[in-house]
Amino acid sequence: MSAGASLTPGAPSLALRRRRHALPGLGVSLGLTLAWLGLIVLIPLAALAIKPWELGPSGLLEVLSEPRVLASLRLSFGAALLAALVSVPLGLLLAWTVTRYRFPGRRLLDALVDLPFALPTAVAGLALTALFAPNGWLGAPLAAAFGWQVAFKPAGVVVALVFVALPFVVRSVEPVLRDLPLDAEEAAATLGATRLQTIRRVVLPALLPATITGFGLGFARAVGEYGSVIFIAGNMPMVSEIAPLLIVVKLEQFNYAAAAGIGLAMLLLSFAILLALNLWQRRLRRGRA
Amino acid sequence: MTVDVENLARRFGGTAALDGVSLALEPGEFVALLGPSGSGKTTLLRVLAGLDFPDEGRVRIAGRDMAGVPARERGVGVVFQNYALFRHMSVAENVAFGLRVRPRNRRPPEAEIQRRVRELLELVQIPELAARYPDQVSGGQRQRVALARALAIEPQLLLLDEPFGALDALVRKEVRRWVRGLHDRLGLTSILVTHDQEEAMEMADRVAVMEAGRIVQLDTPDALLQTPATAFVAGFMGEATRLPLCIRGRVARLSEFGLDDVELDLPDGEAVLFLRPHEVRIEPSAAGRALVRSVRPEGTGGTRILADVDGHRIEGICAVALARGDACRIRAVSGTFFHGDGTSRRWSAGPGAPAPLDSSRTPSASPAG
């Protein structure tokens, strides 16, 4: 009998101090990862963070407060937020339909949602321009019926960005919707809720975190979008010129520091927005736990 | 193959998963690590397998210090909790894996590998499943595949991490006996991790009860039941009613529970009394303070009765038929006291009751009544 088995003294072995891992290969894989990440992403981004300060703080402020720069930032961020916002109801509708209903063409619809991921942005830009041009399939009827012009106007920018942002909302919400246990909805029905009440009070709240994720991803992608926008935007300074285009313009004038300054401002601003979304999401999660 | 574990410590962040664990296995022994989840038993198993590394302490297997020896060089067979079968390989490929990844100079030729796989599948009685995939066989069969795969590398030490948890109750009983038989037949040394005391009692030569990263008692199943070292062990092994009480002037006050007070030589203070159902007699009595809560026939003529005394539940045996709601009287014939200071007393009442048994750490209690 040895009730005090744990009392047996043992010499502490110094050789065991170093933390090791159960599986081999951390050194090689982490080394490769850091080299890849450092060379391709981190060092170049560091250049972006340093370059603008060649202008000095006041010079940088001057560049960023140019009316043309401000207008382009306002357009890029405003249109991206609007496009992500529009994508939310559209994306929820698509995700809901694809996961909850069986109907002919469902698989095709599901595959089509990925089209903006797979279609080169320049092609998308060209296509949307052709579609919404004053003589295009959609441009002509819109002009005739409402007198609206979409192409070569800020509205065109929003349309292009919705095309880009929409799949992110659908693909973020879809897996959550698929895994949502049906019994919660059945329970709501037994408690006397109508189907619409159930959707509004049980389903949508459960989808909120994923919707915010999709909104954030869609916004992040849209705010920097270039290829699908520049064909349809018309690119009028002060009116329909997006910030990424202005960076290209500054580069063509060999004004590297100003280009980097606008780029840095864009990045910081969009990270701030993404951070805010992230905090919101975290608060939702905590509230639920 | 001997296993020697000395003073192991392993911390995750601030909590100690292992807190000074020592353990020694004789060749051919079957030891169970028994404890609730979070008691450190799986961590101990992972340290032995080389899948986790201790902050302090030493592991020796067959006399060899395992510090710095990676899992793949230990030659220890492991059956994982959810089997961890390779889902993209057939049953035969799963079993062959350990032979196929040997360095070229120690790898058997393919024909030999095939023969060994066949042998192993016959040993675990599933030769007909060789070509199936893990998701095409039942839980019990998966368990056999995992065992065959672990045995393929001819381990002398076999580690089993809750291997029967995923099986339904009926299969589990049968597989347990079969695994124990295999252990004896192959002359293995085995360590089983489990939270099921019945499983540990049935399979193991010795059982190590773990609590909060320590082994609180390492003993044969019989000794664990007879003389639990701590209140924790007593509560974990088998069914028992647990009564918290006060000792004043060498008398344990039990009237609160409708029982007679007990005289015994423990100092004043708080204590706990453990009563196994067979240590409690319940008798019909119109004047009794207790009420019958539930009745379960035992099949041997007696009934197991859960009685209620002013809100306290006590379980015991009754020789005659009682119905729910009947009044009754409760009498304890024996029990184990654990004092707050860590000492314990085995107590037994009057003639006819079994003689008082010694606890491992304390002198014999005085019979009282």
Add this chain to the structure above:
Amino acid sequence: MSAAGPAAADPAWLRWTAVTLALLLAVVIFLLPLAAVFTEALRRGWEPALAAIQEEDARAAVRLTLLVAAISVPVNAMGGVAAAWAVTKFDFPGRRLLITLIELPFSVSPVISGLVYVLLFGAQGYLGPWLQEHDIEIIFAVPGLVLATVFVTFPFVARTLIPLMQEQGRDEEEAAATLGAGGWDIFRRVTLPNVKWALLSGVLLCNARAMGEFGAVSVVSGHIRGQTNTMPLHVEILYNEYMFVGAFAVASLLALLGLLTLLAKALLEILAGRRMGDAA
């Protein structure tokens, strides 16, 4: 028509409205633009369209696009696999930060992805003078196109692998280790077969983006015809020169690439699903 049980089923009017709206939306947002590209390309029949694709500059653009993708996709596939392995099979401080950094290029504008390399390697960039001295061309040359493309397609493979490998856990790898397998054997025989479909699908998406990237390469290319013009850049040049049929013809080629990618991805999902479906 509904997948749900009766209690959680939607009323018929709601189902029909939702399906109709969704199909309408898909047609307007996804199908019409695609149709417009092909229609515009064939506006004057097959011949001018085919001629535009076979023209010398167009062929050079196709070759260059293939070359850039052939370099960038393997680089990111290897990096992505290494990163996913490190991040999912081990615990180390800074793991979460590493995952965030790997996904970073997704939230950087393609134009900025090109810009950062101009800042480093451009004529007035940090390394520009040194490169000029040694006669090395990066910006307005193929290396610049490759770098910008690698940046833009950086996270694709890692991003498809990490969630899957996280979900699969480490059990099988640990079992392999106790059976005597070394690091390479574990990776090749256990991890890789479990993620091969996901890896392939990540590579496909990475490739589609690499071949179709516009903004980033536009900044570093300098638009030298026949030399630094990839297909998307060629489309832009033709469009700006009012050679609409040519522009839409090359765009159709790119659109076909996108459609093929989608098709292949759908097939992969069916294949991966069928293997997993054996469980049922």
